[in-house]
Amino acid sequence: MQYCTFYLDNKHFGIPMLDVQEVMLQQVLSPVPLASSVVRGLMNLRGNIVLSIDMRRRLGLPETATEQESIQIITQGPSGLVGWMVDQMGEVAELDPALGEIPPGTVAAASRELMTSVFQLETGLLMVLDGERILEMEQECNEIPREIAREGARELV
Amino acid sequence: MNEDIQRQLIQDLVIESLEGLDAFDAEMLALEDHEGQPQDHLRLAFRMIHTVKGSSGCLGFETIEKVAHAGENLLSLLRDEVMSVDQAVITGLLRCSDALRDMMHCLEAGSSPDTIRHADLLQLLDGLQRSGKSEAQQGFGFFDGAPGAPETAVAPSGWGLFGDDEPVLVVAPTAPSSPPPSSPPPSSPPPSSPPSVEVSELQEEDASPKLAAVSAGPRASESAIRVEVAQIDRLMNLVGELVLARNQILQMAGEKSDPALNGPIQRVNLITTELQASVMKTRMQTVQTVWSKFPRLVRDLSQELGKKLTLTMEGQETELDRTVIEAIKDPLTHIVRNSIDHGVEDPAARKLAGKSETGQLRLRAFHEGGQVVLEISDDGRGIDPVRISKKALERGLISPEEASRFTDREIVNLIFHAGFSTAEKVTNVSGRGVGMDVVRSNVEKIGGTVEVSSVVGEGTTMQIRIPLTLAIIPALLVECNGDRFAIPQASLLELVRLDPTNSARSIEWVNEAPVLRLRGKLLALLDLGQALSLRQQRSAEDAFIVVVEAAGRKFGLMVDAVLDTEEIVVKPLHRVLKSLGAFAGATILGDGQVALILDVAGMAKRSNMNANRKILDADALKQNQAAALDDGKERLRLLMARVAENRVAFPLEGVTRIEEIPASSIERSGPREVLQYRGRIMPLVRIGDCLGEKRPVVKGEDDLLHIVVCQLRGHQTGLIIDSIEDIFEERVRVERFGNERCLAGSLVAGGMVADLLDLDRIADFAGLLPATVGRT
Numbered sequence: 065m066q067y068c069t070f071y072l073d074n075k076h077f078g079i080p081m082l083d084v085q086e087v088m089l090q091q092v093l094s095p096v097p098l099a100s101s102v103v104r105g106l107m108n109l110r111g112n113i114v115l116s117i118d119m120r121r122r123l124g125l126p127e128t129a130t131e132q133e134s135i136q137i138i139t140q141g142p143s144g145l146v147g148w149m150v151d152q153m154g155e156v157a158e159l160d161p162a163l164g165e166i167p168p169g170t171v172a173a174a175s176r177e178l179m180t181s182v183f184q185l186e187t188g189l190l191m192v193l194d195g196e197r198i199l200e201m202e203q204e205c206n207e208i209p210r211e212i213a214r215e216g217a218r219e220l221v
Numbered sequence: 222m223n224e225d226i227q228r229q230l231i232q233d234l235v236i237e238s239l240e241g242l243d244a245f246d247a248e249m250l251a252l253e254d255h256e257g258q259p260q261d262h263l264r265l266a267f268r269m270i271h272t273v274k275g276s277s278g279c280l281g282f283e284t285i286e287k288v289a290h291a292g293e294n295l296l297s298l299l300r301d302e303v304m305s306v307d308q309a310v311i312t313g314l315l316r317c318s319d320a321l322r323d324m325m326h327c328l329e330a331g332s333s334p335d336t337i338r339h340a341d342l343l344q345l346l347d348g349l350q351r352s353g354k355s356e357a358q359q360g361f362g363f364f365d366g367a368p369g370a371p372e373t374a375v376a377p378s379g380w381g382l383f384g385d386d387e388p389v390l391v392v393a394p395t396a397p398s399s400p401p402p403s404s405p406p407p408s409s410p411p412p413s414s415p416p417s418v419e420v421s422e423l424q425e426e427d428a429s430p431k432l433a434a435v436s437a438g439p440r441a442s443e444s445a446i447r448v449e450v451a452q453i454d455r456l457m458n459l460v461g462e463l464v465l466a467r468n469q470i471l472q473m474a475g476e477k478s479d480p481a482l483n484g485p486i487q488r489v490n491l492i493t494t495e496l497q498a499s500v501m502k503t504r505m506q507t508v509q510t511v512w513s514k515f516p517r518l519v520r521d522l523s524q525e526l527g528k529k530l531t532l533t534m535e536g537q538e539t540e541l542d543r544t545v546i547e548a549i550k551d552p553l554t555h556i557v558r559n560s561i562d563h564g565v566e567d568p569a570a571r572k573l574a575g576k577s578e579t580g581q582l583r584l585r586a587f588h589e590g591g592q593v594v595l596e597i598s599d600d601g602r603g604i605d606p607v608r609i610s611k612k613a614l615e616r617g618l619i620s621p622e623e624a625s626r627f628t629d630r631e632i633v634n635l636i637f638h639a640g641f642s643t644a645e646k647v648t649n650v651s652g653r654g655v656g657m658d659v660v661r662s663n664v665e666k667i668g669g670t671v672e673v674s675s676v677v678g679e680g681t682t683m684q685i686r687i688p689l690t691l692a693i694i695p696a697l698l699v700e701c702n703g704d705r706f707a708i709p710q711a712s713l714l715e716l717v718r719l720d721p722t723n724s725a726r727s728i729e730w731v732n733e734a735p736v737l738r739l740r741g742k743l744l745a746l747l748d749l750g751q752a753l754s755l756r757q758q759r760s761a762e763d764a765f766i767v768v769v770e771a772a773g774r775k776f777g778l779m780v781d782a783v784l785d786t787e788e789i790v791v792k793p794l795h796r797v798l799k800s801l802g803a804f805a806g807a808t809i810l811g812d813g814q815v816a817l818i819l820d821v822a823g824m825a826k827r828s829n830m831n832a833n834r835k836i837l838d839a840d841a842l843k844q845n846q847a848a849a850l851d852d853g854k855e856r857l858r859l860l861m862a863r864v865a866e867n868r869v870a871f872p873l874e875g876v877t878r879i880e881e882i883p884a885s886s887i888e889r890s891g892p893r894e895v896l897q898y899r900g901r902i903m904p905l906v907r908i909g910d911c912l913g914e915k916r917p918v919v920k921g922e923d924d925l926l927h928i929v930v931c932q933l934r935g936h937q938t939g940l941i942i943d944s945i946e947d948i949f950e951e952r953v954r955v956e957r958f959g960n961e962r963c964l965a966g967s968l969v970a971g972g973m974v975a976d977l978l979d980l981d982r983i984a985d986f987a988g989l990l991p992a993t994v995g996r997t
Contacts, residue, residue, distance in 0.1 A: 092813075092814050094704065094705075094807075094814055094815040094816060094817070095704060096798055096801075096804075096817065097704070097753035097755050097803070097817075098753055098754055098803055099797070099798055099801060103797065103798070105815075106807055106815040108809045108813050108814065110459075110462055111458045111459060111461050111462030111465070112458060112792075113792050113794075113795070113807050113809070113815055115795040115797060115798070143795060143796035143797070144793075144795040144796070146795075
C-alpha cells in the first residue's frame with residue numbers, strides 16, 4: 065500500500081495515497097474570522113474553494129518558529145475540498161500495512177486518535193494517520209475552541 | 222455489482238415515474254375541464270400509468286404494480302367508453318396517482334413501498350369500476366403472473382415487452398361493445414377493428430427510447446438528455462474560473478497592446494462570454510416546473526372548501542435558475558393556498574357581492590428590470606386595512622401615530638411582519654404554522670422582495686420579485702482589518718461616510734451601543750471588525766457605514782473602506798464554516814483570492830441586533846411623533862445637490878448611483894454629451910442647462926464631475942451637478958410658483974429652500990426616447 069508522507073515539526077507522517085487528490089505549494093489564504101484556530105483560511109483551487117487546516121495545530125504540535133512556505137495536501141472530504149497544511153513533503157512510501165505497529169499509549173491524545181499505526185523505517189518512525197478519520201476531522205475542526213488548541217500546543221513544547 | 226444495477230434501475234424508475242405521474246395528473250385535470258379530446262387525455266394517461274406499472278413490475282414491486290394496475294383498469298374502462306368520466310372517478314384516479322407517488326418517494330428514500338397501505342384506495346377504485354360496468358374485472362387474472370422477466374430487469378428496453386402484455390388486459394373478451402385496444406402487440410396482426418392511425422402511432426412510440434416514452438409531452442423530443450445537476454454545477458465552476466482567467470489576460474493585453482495578440486484575445490473574450498451565457502442557460506428551468514403542481518392544488522382545495530375557482534397561468538415559459546425555483550416553491554404554494562382559503566369567497570358570498578360565482582386565480586410571471594416578477598392575484602374579498610391595522614395595534618407592531626400615518630398599502634404589507642398572525646383565520650388549509658413572515662424571509666433569503674396590494678372587495682395581488690439567478694449576484698466589496706468581504710447588494714440600503722468633525726455625522730453612544738443619527742432616526746451600528754473578532758476596538762472615527770437591512774432589521778455595519786461593487790459568483794461554504802452563522806458563502810475575486818460573503822441576517826442575529834431594536838424603535842418613535850404633527854405634507858427621501866447657485870433635490874427612488882468622473886472622459890455623440898459607463902453608452906444631461914443656468918461652470922480636463930445616475934425612460938442617464946450635499950428624509954410640502962420646465966416645484970428640506978427636479982420633464986428636455994423594451 066502506498067503512503068503519501070510529509071513532515072510536521074521534523075516528525076514523519078503519512079496518509080494513504082488514495083485519499084490524496086493533489087499537493088500544492090502554499091497559496092494565498094483568506095482567513096476566516098470566528099472560525100477555530102485550526103482553520104487557516106480559504107484558498108482558490110481552479111475555481112473551487114478549499115478549506116485549509118493547520119495540521120500542526122490539529123495534532124497539537126508547536127507552532128513553527130519561522131514563517132516558512134508551507135504545503136497543502138488536498139483531499140476531497142465529505143463536504144468539500146480540504147487542504148492539510150504541512151511543513152514539507154516526504155517520499156511516497158510503499159509499505160505493507162501488516163508491518164505497522166499500534167501507536168504507544170504515551171502519544172499525546174490529540175494525535176493518537178488520528179493515528180492508525182507506526183512504521184519503523186530505517187530513517188526513523190513513520191506515523192500513519194487514519195485516512196478516514198482525517199476526512200472526518202474537518203467536522204471536529206470547528207469544535208476545538210481556540211484556547212484548548214493553544215494549550216495543547218503549549219503542553220507539548 | 223448486481224446491487225448497483227438494481228439501485229440504478231430503481232432510481233430511474235423513481236425519476237421517470239414521478240415525471241409520468243405529474244403528467245398523468247395534468248391529463249386528468251385537462252380531462253375534467255373538458256379541454257381537447259377526452260380520448261387523447263385518456264390515452265396518454267393510460268400510457269403513463271401503464272409504464273409505471275410495467276417498470277415497477279419488472280423490478281418486482283408488486284404493491285406498486287397492484288395499485289397502478291387498479292388505476293389502469295379504471296382508465297381502460299373510461300377509454301373504452303364503458304363508463305363515463307365524472308368527478309368521483311377523476312378524484313379516485315388522482316388519489317391513485319398520489320399513492321403511487323408516495324410509494325415512489327418511499328423507494329427513493331430506500332424503504333419498502335409495501336409499508337404504505339392501500340386497501341382503502343384499492344377498494345375505492347374497485348367500487349368505481351363496479352359502479353361503471355363489471356366487465357373489466359376479468360382483466361385481473363391475466364396480469365398477476367406477469368412481473369419480472371429477467372432480461373427485462375436489466376435492460377431498459379423492457380418497456381416494449383410490457384406493451385405486449387397490455388392488450389391481454391384490455392381486450393377483455395366479454396366487452397364486445399367496447400372499442401378495440403389501442404396498443405396491440407407490435408408483432409401480431411391488429412385485432413378486429415382498430416383505428417389504424419392510433420396503432421401505428423403507438424408502435425412508433427413503443428420503439429422509441431424510454432425517455433421519450435415517459436416524459437410529459439406526448440411528442441417529447443428525443444433530442445433531450447438527462448444531465449446530473451452536479452455536472453452542470455461543475456461546468457459552471459469551470460466557466461467561472463475561465464472568466465477570471467480571461468479577465469486577467471484582458472488586463473495584461475491592455476497593458477502590452479500587442480496587435481498580433483489582440484485578435485485571438487478578443488475571440489477568447491467573446492467565446493468565454495457566450496460560453497458563460499449558455500452554461501447559465503442550462504441551469505435555467507421554466508416557472509412551469511413549480512406551477513405544474515398548482516392546477517391540482519387548486520382543484521383539490523377548492524373542492525375541499527366548496528369554492529369555485531378558475532386558475533389561469535401566464536408566462537409559464539419564464540426561466541429561472543434552478544436554485545431560485547427550488548427556493549420559491551414553498552412561498553408560492555403558501556400564497557396560492559392563502560388565496561384560495563382566505564382570498565376567494567365561497568360562491569354564495571360572491572353572488573351576494575355581485576361577482577360571478579367562480580373566482581379567478583391568476584398566476585403571472587414576467588421579466589422586469591433584470592428581475593423576474595411572479596404575481597399571484599385573485600378577485601376575492603381583498604385584505605381589509607382597517608382590520609390589519611387594528612390587529613397590528615393590538616400586537617404593538619405599530620404605534621397609533623403610525624396607524625394613522627401609514628397608507629393602506631403600507632398597512633396591508635404589515636401581514637409580512639413577524640408576529641403578525643391572524644390567528645382567527647387559521648384553518649387546516651393555510652394555518653399550518655407557516656406565516657407570511659416566513660414567506661417573506663424565504664423570498665428575501667434569495668435576494669427577492671415580496672409585496673402585497675389589495676382592494677377590499679375586489680381582490681389581492683401578491684408580487685414576488687426575485688433575481689434571475691443566485692449563482693451570480695451583485696455585491697459590494699468592503700475592507701475590514703485588511704481583509705475583504707462581500708455584502709450582497711440585495712441587503713444593501715445606502716452608504717454613509719462618517720465625519721468626525723461634524724457632530725451630525727459621527728457615532729454616539731446609547732449605553733455602550735454605538736448609534737448614528739440618520740435623517741432623524743437612530744440607526745444601530747455594528748463594527749464589522751469587532752463582530753468578526755478581528756479587533757477589540759475601533760481606532761479611527763472616520764469609517765464608512767454600510768446601512769443594511771435583513772429580515773426587517775435595519776442596521777449599520779462599520780467598515781474600514783468601501784472598495785467596489787462587483788458581480789460575484791457565489792460558491793457554497795464548507796460545512797465546518799456554515800455553523801458560524803456569519804457567512805453566506807465565498808467567492809473568488811478578480812485577483813484569484815477568496816473573499817467571504819457576509820450573511821447580513823446572521824450577523825444581526827449573532828450580535829443581538831434584534832434585542833437592541835425595540836429600544837431604538839422606541840426612540841425613533843418619539844422623534845417621529847414630534848415630526849409628524851402637521852398635515853398636507855408628504856414624506857420624501859431626497860438627494861440634495863448644488864448646481865451653481867441653486868439647491869436642487871432629486872427624488873431618491875429615481876437615483877441609481879452617484880459617480881465621480883474626470884471631465885476628460887466625456888465624449889460626444891451627435892449633439893449629446895455621453896459617457897462610456899459599465900460597458901454601455903450613457904447620455905449625460907447638465908442640470909445647469911435644465912435650469913437655464915447661463916454661465917455653465919467650465920472645468921478643466923482633470924477636474925472631477927459629479928454625476929447622479931438615474932433611470933430616465935429606461936435609459937441610464939447621468940445628470941451632471943456641481944456637488945452633492947446630503948440625503949434627507951423629511952415630510953415636505955411641494956409648492957409650485959411658476960412653470961419652470963424641469964422642476965416639480967419647490968420645497969424646504971434641511972431648513973433651506975430647494976428645487977425638486979422632475980425627472981420626466983428632464984427626459985423631455987433631453988429629448989430621450991423611451992428605451993426599447995426587452996433590452997437590459
